[in-house]
Amino acid sequence: MKKKLFTVLIFVKISTRRFFRDRLALFFTIIFPLIFLFVFGGIFGKNSTLSFKVGILNHSDSAYSKQYVEELKKSSMFKVDSEVVDDTTAQEKMSRGEIDATIVLPADFGVVKNGQYPSGQAEVHYTQNNEQAGQTLVQVMSAQFQEINKKFVHADTPFTVEAKPIHTQGLSRFDYTFAGLLGFSIIGLGIFGPVNVFPELKKQGILRRLHTTPLRVWQYFSSTAISQAIVGLLTMAIMFVVAIAIFHLHVIGSWLALAAFLAFSIITILGIGLAIGGWAKNERQAAPLANIIVFPMLFLSGTFFPRYVMPEWLQKVSAWLPLTPVIDGIRMIATEGKTLLEIGPQIGLLTLWFVIIYVIAFRVFRWE
Numbered sequence: 001m002k003k004k005l006f007t008v009l010i011f012v013k014i015s016t017r018r019f020f021r022d023r024l025a026l027f028f029t030i031i032f033p034l035i036f037l038f039v040f041g042g043i044f045g046k047n048s049t050l051s052f053k054v055g056i057l058n059h060s061d062s063a064y065s066k067q068y069v070e071e072l073k074k075s076s077m078f079k080v081d082s083e084v085v086d087d088t089t090a091q092e093k094m095s096r097g098e099i100d101a102t103i104v105l106p107a108d109f110g111v112v113k114n115g116q117y118p119s120g121q122a123e124v125h126y127t128q129n130n131e132q133a134g135q136t137l138v139q140v141m142s143a144q145f146q147e148i149n150k151k152f153v154h155a156d157t158p159f160t161v162e163a164k165p166i167h168t169q170g171l172s173r174f175d176y177t178f179a180g181l182l183g184f185s186i187i188g189l190g191i192f193g194p195v196n197v198f199p200e201l202k203k204q205g206i207l208r209r210l211h212t213t214p215l216r217v218w219q220y221f222s223s224t225a226i227s228q229a230i231v232g233l234l235t236m237a238i239m240f241v242v243a244i245a246i247f248h249l250h251v252i253g254s255w256l257a258l259a260a261f262l263a264f265s266i267i268t269i270l271g272i273g274l275a276i277g278g279w280a281k282n283e284r285q286a287a288p289l290a291n292i293i294v295f296p297m298l299f300l301s302g303t304f305f306p307r308y309v310m311p312e313w314l315q316k317v318s319a320w321l322p323l324t325p326v327i328d329g330i331r332m333i334a335t336e337g338k339t340l341l342e343i344g345p346q347i348g349l350l351t352l353w354f355v356i357i358y359v360i361a362f363r364v365f366r367w368e
Contacts, residue, residue: 081093281366
């Protein structure tokens with residue numbers, strides 16, 4: 001038994017060294033996921049607040065209208081396009097989607113009437129395909145004007161609403177997305193790695209020569225799994241360092257539990273790649289089958305967008321995909337502080353897939 005385990009360790013070293021000598025594998029396993037991390041981090045990395053890109057057309061000469069325009073420009077909620085100077089420019093920019101709407105202040109806006117207080121009615125112009133943003137902007141401005149009106153007209157309001165934040169830290173958009181990016185990296189490492197490597201090894205006759213040795217399939221699979229787990233954890237560590245240092249990722253769970261779950265996830269998903277790569281005789285067989293399996297998981301397991309936006313029936317179906325418990329488990333440990341015992345359902349489903357996938361992989365594996 002010691003000799004068999006020694007053989008496994010030897011092949012772990014060989015597989016790991018081969019990986020770090022392969023520049024293409026290094027790019028797609030480490031650099032490519034980092035590119036996605038920077039793209040999604042740039043989109044979701046900052047705590048996003050409600051904001052509108054608007055143009056402002058002030059047709060009033062009143063002091064109050066000029067003051068109101070200056071306040072809009074200073075507000076973080078509004079990004080004022082300085083190039084909008086007339087109706088023609090405003091309509092062109094709205095039609096191209098460069099701005100959400102145009103705020104028009106009529107000539108009588110802010111004019112003091114009857115010696116009392118300034119008044120007026122602002123107009124919000126928007127296109128039909130941007131109706132939602134336009135209506136939301138109207139609601140925001142109405143709330144602002146209500147606060148301004150209180151300074152001039154005092155009236156009792158029978159019904160009010162008060163906001164009270166709870167003392168529980170929720171997930172930021174980037175915190176939620178990062179788990180999906182790790183799932184994407186695991187898919188690339190666990191499936192596309194073996195799918196690309198195995199047919200090439202068969203083509204070169206390397207697997208055929210290995211088959212003439214005392215090496216067994218379980219030894220080869222075990223060494224590949226351990227090697228990929230090591231490489232995968234290294235890749236994940238780099239992604240965590242970048243996410244924490246640049247995009248301020250909040251990790252509140254146990255690093256040890258997270259590492260153990262990631263390793264198990266990598267080995268489980270790797271079984272799919274071993275099954276496809278071990279069965280296929282060449283790239284023409286492996287690539288289409290890999291895509292058929294991978295793309296539904298990428299789009300339905302919460303990799304790039306949350307599953308809760310899907311129809312309820314699709315959520316129930318996608319919950320059984322192998323990648324779903326991986327992403328859910330990573331998110332629950334890293335950003336919700338769950339323990340391995342608390343994510344028992346995710347580990348249980350992943351274990352079920354582990355058994356099914358490797359039974360298939362052992363049955364369909366071919367040395368040539």
